[in-house]
Amino acid sequence: MSEISKAFILGAGLGSRLRPLTDTLPKPLVPLFHEPLASHTMRHCLEAGIECFAINTHHIPAAWQQTYPESSFEGAPITFFHEPILLETGGGIKNIAPFIGDDPVLVYNGDILTDLDLTQLMAAHRGSGNVATLALFSEGPNCNVAVEDHQVVDLRHAHGIHPGTHQFTGIYIIEPEILPLIPANEKISIVPAFLELAALGKLGAYIADGASWHDLGTREEYFAAHQHLQDSGKATLPAIHPQAKIDPSAELDEYTIIGPNCVIEKNVKLRKTIAWPRATISENSNLYGCIVREQAAGEHQDQDL
Helix, strand or coil, rough: CCCCCEEECCCCEEEEEEEHCCCCCCCCCEECCEHHHHHHHHHHHCCCCCCCCEECCCCEEEEHHCCCCCCCCEEEEEEEEEEECHHHHHHHHHCHHHHHCCCCCEECCCCCEEEECCCHHHHHHHHEEECEEEEEEECCCCCEEEEEEEEEEEEEECCCCCCCCEEEEEEEEEEEHHHCCCCCCCCCCCHHHHHHHHCCCCEEEEEECCCEEECCCCCHHHHHHHHHHHHHCCCCCCCCCCCCCCCCEEEEECCEECCCCCCCCCEEEECCEECCCCEECCCCEEECEEEEEECCCCEEEEEEC
16 A cells, blocks of 8 residues: 555535634634644645645635645645535545545544644555554444444444444545545445445554544634644644733733733733734723633623634
8 A cells, every 4th residue: 555645635515513603714724723724734734745735625615725825834745635515524535536546545634633643544544455444432422333343343223233432533544435425426425335344344444542633613712723722732823812902001911812912901911811813802891711813892791702
């Protein structure tokens, strides 16, 4: 099997569960510790040897070009594949067939933050002879993937073999041999193709226990991901960005995140609050558990402003 140097970031979802944060941005571009979640994802991939990216778009596609105007990230080229009509995971993979070519590809859901060992996942896949290998956890809220002897034998109890033993992480590796199993020009999940591979004994399992993992599909997980980066020391930037303008009279607790070019005016009190880049918080404001996208004034708790 070839070395894995390509990654496909699934970025076309609507982000409905995270509204209103996704009203103006696709979910993978929502700021996480001052930079888009997608940048965290791509940096994770680059550290494992990925050299180029494909990203599918649908919701507010122009935001991707604005965020990565040179269609690259830290020197790695990005090819965008726009989906006027959402194709789901299987259709999205079929749509990037020209990018896949004859090479294996790392597929990475665009709404998760994890430190899962991608290098070990790649090594497990490379020596397996499988057409796809799924990264899984032994425990989780939705253990619907059945594993026997490092192979996935059933998903969602579709084959009637087992209701499930493991949680899917949203990260996997595919070989180009999966493409004939996905119908062209169709909105379809990748799961039917996985089920065919499972029946053929060609769907591998890599157990990623011990890795941190956050699905940023909810407001609670969005806050939890920030706290994880802060507590673990894995944030690449300080919680209070050096380019933020903060009046000396403002009071900020340790779990408040202030992005670049934010303006925090006089006598502001912030607790467990996240201010996106360029946000303004007016004087005498008192915020707890809030996310400030553009501007805030007054007293608020657990609100998105």
